[in-house]
Amino acid sequence: MKKILKVRWITTLLLVVGVVVFFSFKSGDSRSFQIAKNLDIFNSIVKELDMFYVDTLDPNKTIREGIDAMLYSLDPYTEFYPEEDRSELEQMLKASYGGIGSIIRYEPKLKRTVIVEPYENMPAAEVGLKAGDILLEIDGKDLTGNTDVSKILRGQVGTSFQLKVERPGEAKPLDFTIVRKNIQLPFIPYYSKLDNNIGYINLSTFSGNPSKEFKKAFLDLKKQGITSLVIDLRNNGGGLLEEAVEIANYFLPRGKTIVTTKGKIKQASNTYKTLREPLDTDIPIAVLVNSGTASASEILAGALQDYDRAVIVGNRTFGKGLVQVPRTLPYGGTMKVTTSKYYIPSGRCVQAIDYKHRNPDGSVGRIPDSLTTVFHTAVGREVRDGGGVTPDVAVEQEKLPNILFYLVNDNLIFNYATQYCLKHPTIASPENFEVTDADYAEFKEMVKKADFKYDQQSEKILKNLKEMAEFEGYMKDASEEFKALEQKLSHNLDRDLDYFAKDIKNMIAQDIIKRYYFQRGGIIQQLKDDDDLNEAVKVLGNSEEYKKMLSVPETTVIKEKGKETSLVNFNSYRKSSLMIFDYVV
Known part of the structure; x- marks a missing residue:
């Protein structure tokens, strides 16, 4: 009997100790417990889905989406890069990669990728690729419908490939042999x-x-x-x-x-x-x-x-x-x-x-x-x-006009620049180049022939207002006013192309200049009428005003215990331990 009581006592003691240990683990290290618990739950969910879900899961895709959602809930900058995407991270850190050195864009209407802007002194520009070239094949592989051609164009430095393109104005496709180089994006263009x-x-x-x-x-x-x-x-x-x-x-x-x-x-x-x-x-x-x-x-x-x-x-x-x-x-x-x-x-x-x-x-x-x-x-x-x-x-x-967004989005300015370059082997320097009235008239004709449609925000807002007026019963008394306003806001392409000619011409000029003088030329064009730069020049041109801007305001003093004191150097308050970080992105 004593033996049985002893065994029961020992068993009870062990149970009490176990409960105490368990609850002290949960209370003393609750975060570790919660992390372990939820990781176990997540692991079980993945296994259950893989075994019982009606369709076969792609584990890489399913789990990657879960990881991305988890990280994005923290902030947009905390990101996961699997081994196959490490080159993307390295490019971000070093601003360099193995490739041809060109901006490209996939065009849904063509189902093809197009060269948008080759970089100066890079392989794409050196072999003669031009903005507007349509990529047809890489090493004999048809690129129709391929929305991620960049992965094929990039690769190990020193490797080469054959590229076939269709160039506007050329009767037959053109072939190029391109050797990938270390592409260093320009720090100071x-x-x-x-x-x-x-x-x-x-x-x-x-x-x-x-x-x-x-x-x-x-x-x-x-x-x-x-x-x-x-x-x-x-x-x-x-x-x-x-x-x-x-x-x-x-x-x-x-x-x-x-x-x-x-x-x-x-x-x-x-x-x-x-x-x-x-x-x-x-x-x-x-x-x-x-x-x-x-x-x-x-x-x-x-x-x-x-x-x-x-x-x-x-x-x-x-x-x-x-x-x-x-x-x-x-x-x-x-x-x-x-x-x-x-x-x-x-x-x-x-x-x-x-x-x-x-x-x-x-x-x-x-x-x-x-x-x-x-x-x-x-x-x-x-x-x-x-x-x-x-x-x-x-x-x-200065706000850009709505019509300019649609002209760019529909590639009308890009396509006009391509056609312009076919007719003009050379142009004036970026400092002296300008889109003439004759050039702009030609552009307007091209826009009209393209049956260009664009969404006017004023028409959209008026339509919404009209629907709300009808819903709230104001339409009967305001119908004449709405009709008059609709006539004044009617879609008039000729009027908008003329009214916003300055902004549209500037965008056309930038696109054309970059075909001949690359990114450097585009910046020169931008600086011709740059409000920020003009203001900076004005500030730097007036030394007294410049010094005044960087001087202590006359009304700014620090008061301490009822008396004015001198301004304190804020650096005296800054202390921190030392540790080198790699980068800020």
Whole structure:
């Protein structure tokens, strides 16, 4: 009997210990338990589906969609790259890949891929491929209906292939032998000395190693005698964080904090400072930005603004203040994961969207200005966080007409440029080229013959308003007014082509010029009538106004315990452990 009681006591004790261990595991390490539990559930779901679902599953596709949905619920920048897509990630990091060096586009109407823009000094341009060429075959394989020809065109550097194309104006297809090269996207597609000794540098990316080319361009412009500088960061989506720091160092003294990263773990926090002697700390600088200026571009623009080193001109930047690093995964995969936020010298973070706090429907919105915080530049100018970098000089952006969108979307401007090039072996320099009235008349005739249709927004809104008026019973009294308004807003292609001729001509000119002078020529054409650049030139041309913009506002003081004190250098508040991150994307 004693033996049985002893066994029962031991059994009860073991059960109690087991329950205590179980609940202490759940309470003490609940996150680990929840992760393990849900991974087990997910694993079971996949196995059950694979065994019992009515149709055969593609495990790669099914699980990949689950992974992508999970990561996108965090933010758009945390992404998974399986082994077969690693080249895509490497291209993003290095701004280079093995290929032919051309922009291509699949045309649904043709069921073919078309050459859109060959890059200068790259294989496509060197062998003679032109914008408008239709890709027929690669190594004898028909490309009809193939929507992803880019995967075939890219490959190992040094390998070759046979390409057959159809060229407008040519009776027979053309054959080309192309050797793939390492395609390095242009870091600085254009720089030049403008009027009044103003230098201009267009910096297109921070991926790869653009700081070296930027330095060469700047020193070359200095030799040409520039006395001020415009840095164009518009539509620059970012790249390597270190490259932004390096370029900032050209204009800021050694030892200045440019950016600080802060993450959940210690290794995700770091402070980046200027390490070398600058090239020029005095030359007046204007930086052009817009809504496409993001990430590393915002670090450079924001740092120069926070140190009152440059006047920022244009529109508010994109607002990406998140840092990503690559993490190696099994089976050759890589995950680009957001590990920290970055903060520019004043202490502000430019991140515009708070992905942690989503709306009930899963959507996210920009942080409202009312919830942003005021920070101060080195001399005390007010700047704010939470919405990109706000320019010192805001330039109202001219809205492009609705008809232009449809002309581009229907390839009418592209096709006209192709036909124009067949008739004109050469054209004037980009600085002197213009679309004449005769050229434009020819374009209008082509548009009319194409039976061009486009959606007028005013007609759409009027139709919706009319339907609502009928629903609410106002139509009877307002019918005459609606008829009069419909007549005034009636579709008139001739009128719209004439009314918006300036914008349409400019787009035609850009497309034509790029056929002869590549990306460099397109930028020259864009700068002919560029509101942002004109404003920057105006600012740099008035030294007194420039200094005033970068000086402490007369009304800005700091009060401490009832008395006014001098402005404090914000860098004295910035401390962080050291850890090198690879890039910001």
